[in-house]
Amino acid sequence: MTNFFDRIFRTYPVKTHRALEMMPGTLAWFLILFPVWGSFFIPLVVAYFILFFDVYWFYKSFTLAATAFIASRKIKEAEKKDWLFIAKPLENFEKMSHIVIIPNYTESADKIKPGIESLFNQTFPTERLHVVLAMEKRESGAKIKAKSLIAEFEGKFGSISATFHPDIVGEVKGKSSNESYAAKIAYKKLVTDKVVDENFTTISSVDADSIFDRQYFSYLSFEFLRDSERHNKFYQSANVYYNNFWKVPAPTRIITFFGSLWRMALLVQKDRLISNSTYSLSLKLLREIGFWDTDVIPEDYRIFFKAFYKKQGKVSVQPIFLKTSMDAPLSSSYIGSLKNKYHQERRWSWGASDDPLFIKWWLTVPNVPFFKKTVMLINVLVDHTLWPVNWFIITIAANVMPFINPVFTRTALGYNLPKIAGFILTLTVITTAVMFIIDYRTREKHHRASKKRLVFFPFEFLLLPFVGFFLSALPALISHTQLMLGKRLEYKVTEKI
Template sequence: MPDKYYLRIAFASDLKKTSERLLYRFLEMLPGIITWTTLLGAILLSYLKPILISIFIIIFVIYWLSKTIYFSFHLRVSYQKMKQNIEIDWLGKLNKLGTPSNGLPIHHWNEIYHLIVLPMYKEPYEVVRESIKSLLRTDYPKDKMIVILAQEERAGNDFNNELSKKIGQEFKNSFYQFFITVHPKDLPGEIAAKSSNETWAAKKAKELISVLNIPFEKVIFSSFDIDTVVSADYFGCLTHHYLTTPKPLRTSFQPIPLFLNNVWQAPGISRVFSFSSSFWHLINQQRPEKLITFSSHSMPFKALVDVGFKQTDVVSDDSRIFWQCLLFYDGDYRAEPLNCSISMDANAAETLRRTIVHMYKQQRRWAYGAGEIPYFIFGFLKNKKISLKRKIALAFEAIEGHWNWACAPILIFALGWLPIYLGGSEFTQTIFSYNLPKILGRILTISMLGLIMSMYYTFYLLPPKPNTKKQKLNILWACVQWILVPFTMIFFTAFPAIDAQTRLLLGKYMGFWPTPKHRKVQSVKQKA
């Protein structure tokens, strides 16, 4: 058995030893066990021990308030850094850099190639074209870009042929290398997922790069969702980070995903949801010790090759590749924030009902990242070279994060009032019964300051609404829609997370669900 056999685990059933299989299965169940124990315990104790649960709820809401203040501070700092980075001439900084001093076998920045893989499945031509056009609008030399559009055989020959013909004719001579791959369906050891398609394309790229005799250390790999629109300075910023970070071959690079491409075409509830997600990723940029890769990201191509590429049988491949590298390099791996934005699609479908369904499914797929907890904890138990301190910090952050994801909205907005209704006549006559609503109300009122800050940054991040003269009124209306937050937190944050964790708890594993893209034809413009 290989020393690091645990690097390729997807399910408990992949393990041969019964003891290891049972341990991994327990770790799969752990997020769901913690969540359901919390929720059912809160209901039961509201009846049996109303004073005890009232104290717990008050402590929890105060804890949540402190996190709101903490996150608001990080949001402000991150936004300011992002604005400052926009003003930087990254190519100018690269020209002044000279030979990197971080050990890379490079004398000048223009030796760096960028490999960009765009996996897709039935996305509209307009979405695909806009993403590739955004690569052309960047200021990085196009003769240093290798771009792969990765199609799926399961999308159908008619669809693939029509799209590849149009895209190929327009962009075939736009980059150093541009080609289209088609990932065969139903290959052994794979599930129908983005990771399978991307890995197929990345392996084809490895063959090409080897033929071109380009050292892997000189290639930065970018895994982009097909709706990713990069800013003009993205690759300059990324290259500068790669050449100046102390350990470039042990570092992934995470931009800030802002879900703004079609934000004015999305209904209000989806708009609020997309901004909530954008703000969360802005906040995470200021917590580099806790940062892991998400969605569109970049990394050393050599690291991708070293770990054997992304797993082809997992749903959350964007975060899994970070944990793969961390375990492969014995803890000597990290994600570095770029403080540079990319733009992606908000959820928008042909009808409001379909949009709501898509929002739920997308959030459930993201929440299914709880399935990474058994993977890396099992790896931590097997890999003795990673420091105990880092193991505990990363495990606590992941478990606490997924617990909050599922439980916090319900504890704050729903279960917090249960002791008053279930506590019985004895409890209703106590000072706790009288003060609980007042205390919760005041704390939640103070927490609304976080909403005010969210409205403030909504105003500055929103791009102009196309074909309208009432810009200020439209932006004001978008800010007012933040009153939907309590509703979205319960139905599009907590419920999908509980759903995902319950599936893991019961062993009902999810497949990969690609979010359908619906966007009217228009050029995507970024604002910061």
Template sequence: MFGWFYRCAPGLSIFLVITVIVFAFSTPTPSLAGCSFKQVSRSSLYLPAQCLAGLTLSQVLLLAYTLITHITLLTFGIKLSWSLHHVTKGIKAVRRARELGIDPSGKKQQLPHDAHTRSMHTLDECLDEDFEYHGSDAQLLGKEVIHAVIVPNYMEDAATLKTTLAVLASHPRAATQYEIYLAMEQREPHVHAKASLLEKEMQTSFRNIESTFHPAGVPGEIAGKSSNVSFAARKIFQNYQNHPDADNVIITVIDCDSHLLQDFFNEIRRYHITSPSTAHIQFYISPFVFDRNAHASPVFVRCSDLLWCWAGLSSLHPGASISIPTSVYSLPLVLASRVGGWDADPTAIGEDMHMLLKTYFGCQGDIITKTIYSAASQCNVSSSLRNGSYWATYYDTLCARYDQALRHMWGALDTGFALQNTIRHRPKLRMNFFALWSLMWQAHFLSGHLLIMVLGTSVYSQVAPAANIHPALTYAFWLSARMRDASFVTMNVAFTFYHWYHEACVEARRRDMAHIENVGDFSRRTWAPAFFADRILFPVAGILFGSLPMMQAVISHFWTTRLVYRVSKKPSFG
């Protein structure tokens, strides 16, 4: 019974917010002299104390929660801009260090043509003081780590997988340090033939490449990314059981269409080697960017993917005590083994956040999230129609994006997982605990609550006589509307910072992948009308592909935890 309440917490909160709104508006309003809305709003932002008289508990709750949600909405754009600025600087600094001739091993290399005009730099000298890289380059000499890369996939095009592997194979350390695990589903038709073909073509490019096949019908497990990753991880644990190099194995989970630069793995190696005291509890998180087919995607799809990208980026600012991974992340083998690996039950459908939560509670909060300043390149979803009309293709792409959003929001089951583990493990009340729950609230509660409050209060304020609404509530609704206007401005500021971030990511990927076939276009953001529309329509996309699928998911959890896993169609690049 308690398990049902845990998993349904986000859905129950929806009805709690509705109940508070109903009771707040159904309470008779006392007559307060000098506290009419016009008198208060024209004077200042200050609300006189006498105007708070007569508030009931439900009205106090509604007033406070309305202001809290809107303050969070307003500060999100500011925090996001700060994170984008910081991450962009980091990406440029890491790339600049390599361009100046610094070998990833830590050695200074002679530049080919204009070395006489440049002084030799270490990576630390190339970075601004905001970026703390502990340890010296000498610590890296002669030391390596093994990167076990899990590539989960189901019914994915072989060409997409081959291109992803070709990008990894282009890295200087791939043949000696990368181990690839193709995490596949046994139920996929002809999956063994596809796996054998990929292994045969790429076997000389990596230290090792092998496939795992998650069997169908395992009790308590679901088909999807989480179960595929879990099954592949068991193979890695088996391969490195009692192995002398186990402490220097880093497991990386990516999507089948994720393109990673060599800087991603080099920076993980640097963090791991130069922080020996904390290497076993470091969880590595990468930002990501939709930079291949964004220009060809419908505006609402592009905006919804931007908002999804920003949700992860917003917690990568300096001083953040914890961050939540999205799609691409890494952690040491010893840390994954310590908490029992990845879960494969229905509550683990959002396997990236779920694994962070599992390691957090399994280590009593003693984990460190590290930002890797190398963005993972991703594709926007596309239509599965091959010969449809423009509008049919457009509509099919929107439907595909909604299915993907519903799958993302189904991860609200992690709230129940976190609640249960908070009660069971009672982690220390430190800064990262409160930061973690703040991020969970923003991910699984805020969008649905905000939509209900805005619609409920707006409709009731229009149909009910002004005398029936407490002046303090009227004032709070007026102030929150001004906050929404201001948040629209701060989000447009964030669009400008994202433009610079996007350009830095595209430039880094273009230089590294110029010689690799079928990596897709390099979608650049310009000031064209199509991209200008993003700045206006993003709130609509947030409702269509954020709030609505969120509420559908959390209400569905009242009777089921299982979601039919549908693979999102990705574009084909010839």
């Protein structure tokens, strides 16, 4: 069967790709408009669809709260352990090295510096950490910025160096092409010259503002060395947006609140855990699969699925139960900060542009466990498709029906639909309260606010109906529509001051 689909994709490469590109946007618009046109012709079906969706949303909220709670407990336990002490007795610990790629473009040296300091503060021996500043050659002042950072941290690591990625024809400007260029140079310098042993080295892709837990690389070394399948693994910590949590506007804070909990919760959902944002993997694995692709914007899901299918489904993600803290988008003005968050959501939701390739691999790559690859693909497709849809069905669908089909409201179900839907969604308030507690207990004291600020924090969630539309549903819908129409998205660096 894989040969059959492979022939189709080879015979009609452009048509098949375009057809699959249109799928996320087409499905999104169909589901959003279904309560409108469906209320005329099949109101009963629409009513049950809305109720089913509301129940599904409550289930998702409950699952998020439960898994975030479990993950937060595991993180608390992990933070108490001495991971260097645990890792040292393992065989080959003395051979263990870590390469950290820090792609950056327009971020100031002051913004990058805290992340490098978090590397210097690691419990793992810093002489076996190798930091690579992945600069963009086209950035004005890139060489001066790199030189100042290298001068400040020289001698504090096994090595700290910079690469300058040129604009190359056929590449897409962004993190993926930049870090691919940097990783290839680092590989030649460190492996070819026998500075590190490829078999006992990890490479980490990080954001310029990523601040690691001081035990991250000791914990990573432990997980890497004890695993016989270490060269088929990605390693993922809980990426949380705590660095400037109380400095960003309330709408941004609400979105990042849920985003941090969601990424934390994923650590205990093995079938849904995929590398995202800041992650690590075996250097040998990265070399075997050909490094990061240079023709894409979203790089984290792409690199994982590329490895997954090239290794016949043997690749998986190992959770690291520690937090890696990052910045939420922040500008010099309130409106500017909201615009930054909007553009960040546009870029993230552009991840749907990878769906055609994931579907193609699912259909054409042989010898991959069917159940495993199917569950993973469905999870990704559902997340991408429902991203722009959730808000419309949850917020307005049940209340729109009476205006479109007043006759249906005279039935028992039609009359009670808004009340039933409202009751189901009210239950999610309970799960949100649980999330408040988890969030408060998980954030370090220096990331907490005054008691007065904490008292008023829950009231910010009254903005959720507006925030959910403008900073989640709308940017995702525009990205999916743009993809559906065959338009491209230009990579735009999120401003973080």
